[in-house]
Amino acid sequence: MSDGEFDCVVIGAGVQGSFTAYQLAKRNKKTLLLEQFVLPHTRGSSHGQTRIIRKAYEEDFYVRMMEESYKLWSQMEKEAGVKLYRQTGLLVMGPEKTENYEIRKKILQKNNVPMVQLTPENFGLHFPNVSLAEGHGAFVELTAGVLYADRTLKAVQGQFQKLGGVIRDNEKVTDIKPGSLVTVSTLNGVYRTKRLVITAGPWTNKLLVDIGIQLPLEVVKINVCYWREKVQGSYDVKQRFPCFLQTEGEESSHNIYGLPANEYPGMVKICLHSGSSTDPDQRDKQTDRSDIDTLQRFVSRRFTGLFPEPAVVESCLYTVTPDDHFVLDHHPAYPNIVIGAGFSGHGFKFGPVVGQILCDLSLGEVPSFDLSPFRIRRFQEKNKSLL
Ligand SMILES: Cc1cc2nc3c(=O)[nH]c(=O)nc-3n(C[C@H](O)[C@H](O)[C@H](O)COP(=O)(O)OP(=O)(O)OC[C@H]3O[C@@H](n4cnc5c(N)ncnc54)[C@H](O)[C@@H]3O)c2cc1C
Numbered sequence: 001m002s003d004g005e006f007d008c009v010v011i012g013a014g015v016q017g018s019f020t021a022y023q024l025a026k027r028n029k030k031t032l033l034l035e036q037f038v039l040p041h042t043r044g045s046s047h048g049q050t051r052i053i054r055k056a057y058e059e060d061f062y063v064r065m066m067e068e069s070y071k072l073w074s075q076m077e078k079e080a081g082v083k084l085y086r087q088t089g090l091l092v093m094g095p096e097k098t099e100n101y102e103i104r105k106k107i108l109q110k111n112n113v114p115m116v117q118l119t120p121e122n123f124g125l126h127f128p129n130v131s132l133a134e135g136h137g138a139f140v141e142l143t144a145g146v147l148y149a150d151r152t153l154k155a156v157q158g159q160f161q162k163l164g165g166v167i168r169d170n171e172k173v174t175d176i177k178p179g180s181l182v183t184v185s186t187l188n189g190v191y192r193t194k195r196l197v198i199t200a201g202p203w204t205n206k207l208l209v210d211i212g213i214q215l216p217l218e219v220v221k222i223n224v225c226y227w228r229e230k231v232q233g234s235y236d237v238k239q240r241f242p243c244f245l246q247t248e249g250e251e252s253s254h255n256i257y258g259l260p261a262n263e264y265p266g267m268v269k270i271c272l273h274s275g276s277s278t279d280p281d282q283r284d285k286q287t288d289r290s291d292i293d294t295l296q297r298f299v300s301r302r303f304t305g306l307f308p309e310p311a312v313v314e315s316c317l318y319t320v321t322p323d324d325h326f327v328l329d330h331h332p333a334y335p336n337i338v339i340g341a342g343f344s345g346h347g348f349k350f351g352p353v354v355g356q357i358l359c360d361l362s363l364g365e366v367p368s369f370d371l372s373p374f375r376i377r378r379f380q381e382k383n384k385s386l387l
């Protein structure tokens, strides 16, 4: 095999591409991971210090995938010798008898996930700095916690390189020519590969247009807000304050979520699970802040120990599918091209298992999970004009 020839090329060194490349290298495939920006960067979806890991989902298939993912997170921690997960628990609050809230509770119970049910009476004893809204229930998923995101990318990319994998950053892919050997052209070179995996996050459709497909993906800018504590330490990870998820309520029909003060001392990250459409290359031109108004109302009513205006606002992108489920599939016309996309703002925790699935698909092996929720044809059934 010549220098420019690979068993596998992966486009995009976010969390999904990095774990996929790592899995391929682990299976002794000569693998190249291409990234358009200089690493590490903050222009996609995987940057920042923290993410939530949890099993509180509305679908059983995500809970099953998370069982595997927790094991793989722990393996990666051991292999790389770094701490990537911190158990904090996840406080879930929501209007009782609504599906969004009740199904999560039932699914955790059904899958024997350790949890504690709270009552309006004992809620204040556990969380004196949070008010539970009238008519809302609350429970804590105990094994949920925080993932260290930037540290994860560094660790996984490092392990990939240790296995002989090659990373070329600052190298944007400009053209893909399908074939039994796929030709991948970048601004700096041309590579030929038996298999291609596209994990380009918000840029996915920009790459797919040249190979005859567009997915129904919406790129959305999220204002990542940090709120300062009135009394330093009151919502700190060291004081065992948990991550939280508020399902719909009077402040918003969208979920609101937060993580304990951690990366910026004295500041709690609280965001709305929704934002405004953007082109990933024009992110900074999207200046809508209506989500921040919603969050201010929420913080002033429910988190009274925080100043109700964000002290820090950063940006991050979601790539959202119509049903919020991922795309993990072969290209419909070219089986040696695999696509991992549309992680819809909740994909980080699945990184290790997504890497395994995309690697299996790419090598033509049968993945250990039923991938029907993630197939491209679910969109085609609704919209015949995708291809
Ligand atoms: C504010 C926010 C909060 C979140 N919270 C959580 C959470 O709590 N828990 C959770 O599990 N998930 C969470 N997520 C979701 C999670 O972070 C994403 O699902 C995940 O990071 C998606 O990773 P990715 O690899 O698909 O995309 P990206 O990280 O965007 O990676 C794609 C990469 O491809 C590169 N690329 C694109 N085009 C090209 C090209 N032509 N040539 C070369 N390279 C290219 C890009 O530069 C980029 O580096 C959150 C996301 C955001 C934005």
Ligand SMILES: O=C(O)[C@@H]1CCCCN1
Binding pocket: 052, 053, 054, 245, 255, 257, 273, 345, 346, 347
């Ligand atoms: O994936 C998660 O866990 C977070 C919180 C909920 C909304 C989406 N992002």
